[in-house]
Amino acid sequence: xxxxxxxxxxTSGIRFGRAARRYGxxxxxxxxxxxxxxxxxxxxxxxxxxxxxxxxxxxxPLAFAATAQTIVVLSxxxxxxxxxxxxxANVLALRAxxxxxxxxxxxxxxxxxxxxxxxxxxxxxxxxxxxxxxxVITLATSFIWAGLALLVLAKPTPGVPFDFxxxxxxxxxxxxxxxxxxxxxxxxxxxxxxxxxxxxxxIYAVGSDRNAAFRSGVNLGLSRVLAYAVGGFxxxxxxxxxxxxxxxxxxLAGTYYTLSGVSAIVLGGVSLAGGRGGMxxxxxxxxxxxxxxxxxxxxxxxxxxxxxxxxxxxxxVVMIGGLGVVLRRA
Amino acid sequence: xxxxxxxxxxxxxxAALMVGAFAMVACxxxxxxxxTTKYVVGVSNTLQGNGWREEMICSIKAQAKASxxxxxxxIANRNTDAAGQxxxxxxxxxxGANVIVINPSDRDALNAVIKQATDKGIVxxxxxxxxxEPTAYVVSNDQVAYGQLGADWLAKQLGGKGNIIEMRGxxxxxxxxxxxQGLTTALAAYxxxxxxxxxxxxxxxxxxxxxxxxxxxxxxxxxxxxxxxxDSTVVDQFQxxxxxxxxxxxxxxxxxxxxxxxxxxxxxxxxxxTNPPPIGGAGxxxxxxxxxxxxxxxxxxHLTPQVWDNTTAAGVSKLQTTYDxxxxxxxxxxxxVKPYTTYTKQDLIACAGPS
Numbered sequence: 070x071x072x073x074x075x076x077x078x079x080t081s082g083i084r085f086g087r088a089a090r091r092y093g094x095x096x097x098x099x100x101x102x103x104x105x106x107x108x109x110x111x112x113x114x115x116x117x118x119x120x121x122x123x124x125x126x127x128x129x130p131l132a133f134a135a136t137a138q139t140i141v142v143l144s145x146x147x148x149x150x151x152x153x154x155x156x157x158a159n160v161l162a163l164r165a166x167x168x169x170x171x172x173x174x175x176x177x178x179x180x181x182x183x184x185x186x187x188x189x190x191x192x193x194x195x196x197x198x199x200x201x202x203x204x205v206i207t208l209a210t211s212f213i214w215a216g217l218a219l220l221v222l223a224k225p226t227p228g229v230p231f232d233f234x235x236x237x238x239x240x241x242x243x244x245x246x247x248x249x250x251x252x253x254x255x256x257x258x259x260x261x262x263x264x265x266x267x268x269x270x271x272i273y274a275v276g277s278d279r280n281a282a283f284r285s286g287v288n289l290g291l292s293r294v295l296a297y298a299v300g301g302f303x304x305x306x307x308x309x310x311x312x313x314x315x316x317x318x319x320x321l322a323g324t325y326y327t328l329s330g331v332s333a334i335v336l337g338g339v340s341l342a343g344g345r346g347g348m349x350x351x352x353x354x355x356x357x358x359x360x361x362x363x364x365x366x367x368x369x370x371x372x373x374x375x376x377x378x379x380x381x382x383x384x385x386v387v388m389i390g391g392l393g394v395v396l397r398r399a
Numbered sequence: 400x401x402x403x404x405x406x407x408x409x410x411x412x413x414a415a416l417m418v419g420a421f422a423m424v425a426c427x428x429x430x431x432x433x434x435t436t437k438y439v440v441g442v443s444n445t446l447q448g449n450g451w452r453e454e455m456i457c458s459i460k461a462q463a464k465a466s467x468x469x470x471x472x473x474i475a476n477r478n479t480d481a482a483g484q485x486x487x488x489x490x491x492x493x494x495g496a497n498v499i500v501i502n503p504s505d506r507d508a509l510n511a512v513i514k515q516a517t518d519k520g521i522v523x524x525x526x527x528x529x530x531x532e533p534t535a536y537v538v539s540n541d542q543v544a545y546g547q548l549g550a551d552w553l554a555k556q557l558g559g560k561g562n563i564i565e566m567r568g569x570x571x572x573x574x575x576x577x578x579x580q581g582l583t584t585a586l587a588a589y590x591x592x593x594x595x596x597x598x599x600x601x602x603x604x605x606x607x608x609x610x611x612x613x614x615x616x617x618x619x620x621x622x623x624x625x626x627x628x629x630d631s632t633v634v635d636q637f638q639x640x641x642x643x644x645x646x647x648x649x650x651x652x653x654x655x656x657x658x659x660x661x662x663x664x665x666x667x668x669x670x671x672x673t674n675p676p677p678i679g680g681a682g683x684x685x686x687x688x689x690x691x692x693x694x695x696x697x698x699x700x701h702l703t704p705q706v707w708d709n710t711t712a713a714g715v716s717k718l719q720t721t722y723d724x725x726x727x728x729x730x731x732x733x734x735x736v737k738p739y740t741t742y743t744k745q746d747l748i749a750c751a752g753p754s
Contacts, residue, residue, distance in 0.1 A: 113493070116493075119489070119492070119493065120489075120490075120493050122489075123486055123489035123490060123493065124486075126482075126485065126486060126489070127482070127483070127485075127486035130482055224570065224571040224576060225481075225505050225506070225507070225508070225571040227506075227507035227508070227510075227531075234511070238511065311482055314482050314485060315481045315482050315485065315505070315508035316507065316508060316510070316511060317481065317505060317507050317508040319480070319481065319505065319508070319571060320570075320571070321480070321570060321571060322480060322481075322482075324480060325478070325479060325480055325483065359486065362475070362477060362483075362486070362487065362490070363486070363490045363493075366473060366475050366487065366490040366491060366493075366494055367490070367493070367494055369471065369473050369474075369494075371474075375477055376477070
């Protein structure tokens with residue numbers, strides 16, 4: 070970076086090109102979100118703090134599911150057990166928090182984060198040790214985690230302490246800065262140090278070219294286990310987010326988040342081939358995917374079109390993104 | 400009238416006008432047509448592709464139209480979980496709904512958002528299944544009784560002895576929990592009846608069909624089947640596999656009723672326990688009455704289910720007359736819930752809300 074800065078006048082075009090390549094998709098996703106927000110404001114001129122809070126609450130678990138998937142996909146894997154891991158975190162939290170106060174709940178939350186991080190690491194360890202493809206192992210473990218969640222809690226049970234729910238449902242700072250938005254800060258707090266570290270670089274390296282990474286002396290196994298462990302951590306965050314937003318523990322809580330998480334990362338510019346992408350795009354994509362149902366309700370459009378519109382949007386965005394890649398190569 | 404009284408009257412008028420103006424501002428998109436107040440109705444449902452739920456939504460639309468006081472029905476309908484339904488209900492609040500009819504995906508998870516709605520003066524009616532929030536109205540079939548009556552009929556048919564398969568709905572949703580509780584209560588009186596297998600059909604046809612195939616090939620010994628409403632699919636599986644029928648309990652779904660009426664000589668013995676989807680329209684009627692203060696209702700309204708079986712000649716003729724070829728096979732034969740709904744069968748089939 071230092072040399073690039075020194076040679077700035079001569080290479081500014083190259084730097085711009087690099088920046089566009091690196092952040093182009095992210096900028097596009099945020100532009101899309103901005104356009105959608107403007108459209109929403111036109112459709113609904115009285116869009117206010119309540120509506121904004123609705124969006125932040127709906128997007129919170131999805132954003133964490135997307136983040137969990139992102140880190141795994143960046144390392145060249147795929148985690149089909151994100152949803153069940155969320156459910157596991159969700160029911161473990163309920164069992165332990167039931168009837169306790171906020172302080173106790175926070176300690177429980179930390180322990181649950183640790184437990185589910187370990188479950189994620191176990192996903193990675195099994196994949197590395199058995200050399201069976203990621204998709205097979207995580208499909209299998211998705212049933213294991215889902216079964217475990219049902220063993221922990223057979224049916225949806227209320228009782229997440231009210232103060233703990235308020236961590237997401239309230240708006241402590243201001244009505245326009247709901248807690249559900251602030252909770253997303255967990256993502257940069259974990260991601261930025263990781264990305265800047267040697268281990269984070271190794272995750273990208275393993276994801277983009279495993280052979281090259283191996284020859285450069287990267288510990289492949291360890292990097293992949295780390296990616297799955299961090300994925301487990303974010304899945305646990307998603308499960309706890311569900312505890313906070315619904316107030317109940319539900320063994321089936323994560324059902325919808327594995328696939329919608331994949332949608333969010335595709336929309337967010339993470340290459341499913343691994344090694345490319347970041348966290349900013351998927352988080353914005355989670356907001357976009359949560360805003361669409363709201364807009365449809367405001368417009369009173371037949372809800373059966375909702376999923377179609379979502380699908381069409383993903384196809385269009387991915388096609389535009391793919392076009393960008395082709396043009397760059399030409 | 401003293402000047403003080405006149406003063407008060409004026410003050411009341413001003414207050415009423417202010418409240419009216421505020422309500423119009425707050426609810427934004429309410430054209431008032433022909434002097435009657437027009438209300439916006441919100442609907443939240445979280446199970447798509449299910450005939451029963453489709454009929455429920457159509458009954459809400461039909462009742463909205465028949466009531467004459469609804470300007471718009473806004474429907475939030477997608478396959479989602481409690482967190483998604485919370486977002487949907489919040490969006491319906493934002494859409495200016497005056498009544499929100501919900502088919503809840505969880506008994507407790509929606510309480511906070513329901514309270515937010517009722518605090519804003521919105522009437523919230525949970526239909527089909529219960530919620531635990533006391534400010535909401537619950538208009539539903541007595542789902543505990545649904546489970547109990549069907550299971551009791553089945554146990555009696557089997558002479559109090561044998562293995563039954565329990566094909567439930569969606570794990571953890573209130574109606575499934577209640578029906579299971581009813582079934583368990585009923586079977587407690589029959590110690591020799593054993594639930595040999597339990598499945599979750601998710602109230603969808605395909606999983607139920609697959610589960611029946613699995614049951615046939617597994618060699619499980621069963622003497623009767625209790626279903627939570629995915630019934631004709633089970634009968635169809637017996638037909639296509641060429642297996643001898645066992646007594647089957649289902650709901651008052653059109654196709655199942657037809658099968659009970661026509662397949663008796665082929666050996667099909669069964670009972671339909673009523674669970675009318677127009678409970679949605681009934682819920683809206685109750686909600687509108689509360690809103691207009693034309694009638695007051697208890698917060699919990701339960702319909703008591705009936706059992707129609709084909710073991711007697713009278714039962715068969717009842718089933719024959721109830722079957723309705725003009726309705727969708729996967730709809731229920733019930734097209735209204737008296738005395739609450741006021742629309743006609745054509746309104747329900749048209750499935751159109753107020754234009």
